Amino acid sequence: MNFLPIVLMNVILVVITVLLAVANKLLLSYGRCRITLKKGSESESFEVEGGGNLLTCLNEHKVEISSSCGGKGSCGYCKVQVASGGGQILPTETLFMNRQEIRDGMRLACQVKVKNDIEISIPDFLAVVRQMVLGRKFDSSKRWRVTVK
Numbered sequence: 509m510n511f512l513p514i515v516l517m518n519v520i521l522v523v524i525t526v527l528l529a530v531a532n533k534l535l536l537s538y539g540r541c542r543i544t545l546k547k548g549s550e551s552e553s554f555e556v557e558g559g560g561n562l563l564t565c566l567n568e569h570k571v572e573i574s575s576s577c578g579g580k581g582s583c584g585y586c587k588v589q590v591a592s593g594g595g596q597i598l599p600t601e602t603l604f605m606n607r608q609e610i611r612d613g614m615r616l617a618c619q620v621k622v623k624n625d626i627e628i629s630i631p632d633f634l635a636v637v638r639q640m641v642l643g644r645k646f647d648s649s650k651r652w653r654v655t656v657k
Contacts, residue, residue, distance in 0.1 A: 538623050545571060546591075546629040556622060562588065563617035573630065579618035586617040593626035609639065 538558025543565060545552050556565040563579045563586050566572075577583040584604030590613050597605070601616045620626070 541622050542625045543569075543622065544625070544627040546627070558622050558624070560622055561618055562594075562615075562620040562622055562626070562628070565622055566617060571630075573617050575618060577618075581616060581619050584616065587614050588617045588620075588628045588630050589613050590615045590620065591627040591629065593624050594620045594628075595623065606639065 536559065540555050541558040542553055542555050543562070545554075545566075554569050556568070561579065563573055563575060573586045573588065575583065575586040577585075579586070581600050587604070587609070594613070594615055597610060597615060598619050601619050602610065604616060605614055614631075617628075
């Protein structure tokens with residue numbers, strides 16, 4: 509058997525994959541972005557490397573947001589209110605939001621990509637769950653991770 513075509517195709521695929529990875533690093537660099545977090549009357553800021561999702565950036569800086577799906581956009585628990593810098597709401601997020609939450613700038617932290625400076629506030633977790641129950645967007649089969657401080 510002649511394996512040359514198979515080997516050649518694999519080499520081509522590896523080269524394309526490497527080129528795409530390099531292009532992604534060089535062309536899609538968002539640089540350093542500042543996340544400003546407001547909790548009540550308190551405010552804190554920190555810088556992150558742009559390009560990641562908001563949930564990951566918050567977790568890296570010890571800001572705990574409930575997320576039973578691990579940031580896959582399937583539970584709707586990681587809601588934050590984005591005051592500026594979050595971009596447009598995605599169709600994957602609207603499944604978990606009612607009209608009022610959309611108007612108020614609520615987003616799923618796992619779906620917001622940090623591309624520039626962003627200003628957010630974190631709502632009370634029980635208020636998020638209450639809104640989900642009232643809007644019939646609550647799935648009781650999801651596991652919960654609750655942190656009490």
